[in-house]
Amino acid sequence: MTESTESADTERHNMKMAKKKAARDKIMASKNEERGLVIVHTGKGKGKSSAAFGMIFRHIAWGMPCAVVQFIKGGMDSGEKKLITEKFADECPFYAMGEGFTWETQDKSRDIEMAQAAWAKAKELILDERNSMVLLDEINIAIRYDYVDVNEIVRFLKEEKPPMTHVVLTGRNAKPELLEIADLATEMELLAHPFRSGVKAQRGVEF
């Protein structure tokens, strides 16, 4: 490339970027509302819970009170549970109320009882307006098996959730009723997965 074509190229690039910046600035200026969001992470891919815990750690970082209720994974020791309960128990109370995965327990009435207790705790935490965010981890599994009624959850989020509180709901197979009222919903889609080729779940990655 000669010097003059290089400089023309640089100029084109800079003009393109300036245009992008102007467009983005205009969009950002129109976004000025702050409110509590209903956030759903679903899909077969990885990252539903870890992205939710990423937001919980953002809250902890900024000193914003938050809380976690785990609906299903109670049996499995995860890094996020360890870190939060050991280091940030005051900033973020952590309620592990599930009993492993449902196919580990094989006791439907007990599963329903646990899920109902977890939902009662979730409502209490959401209604406490000191909390800026409440994470309901793996609640979609409990909803899918009708351990907790999706209509009751939707009604509560629409009618009783304090307007500034963020509620994050994770797990596969989110019901359409829930997705419909979500302000922010992400489907984690699987593109490649090492389990297919014999790699086991590893500490620091999967849990």
Add this chain to the structure above:
Amino acid sequence: MTESTESADTERHNMKMAKKKAARDKIMASKNEERGLVIVHTGKGKGKSSAAFGMIFRHIAWGMPCAVVQFIKGGMDSGEKKLITEKFADECPFYAMGEGFTWETQDKSRDIEMAQAAWAKAKELILDERNSMVLLDEINIAIRYDYVDVNEIVRFLKEEKPPMTHVVLTGRNAKPELLEIADLATEMELLAHPFRSGVKAQRGVEF
């Protein structure tokens, strides 16, 4: 429901769950390899970086050394950066080497220089076998603009990455060459987004 149909229903449920558990146990038993993974988070949805930081916090929780290089977002103060640099600087060195988004700087040669410096630091951290995980946050943006050559990255990950080290690469528009060598790739797909309805990026949620 009468008591006898209820008990039949419970039995069916328990048998179904027992079957699921047996199938899952069988699959899990065949997964026994441990190795360092190339993990890619891409797509237009939310959660690419926060899920990656979720894994970094899992590493921190288990006392496994890790490191972060941010390729693009250096200009923006994020909760994860604050939390890691203030509380876990020893466990997880954090290198914010970008200069805001590229359309903020409008200086291509400077952007290339920054991206190249970030990639040099990334290689150094990956080659240090004490690190169990290295997160290259938003590197896909730098790759997309060819600030760093995707072929060089693919070659390095295939030939020089220590076998037990996990490398996580995030950002939209991951190149196919990178997805092809990924052990675990997730596309975060947008289902609903509050920006559409005038809500701005909020602390603890978006950053």
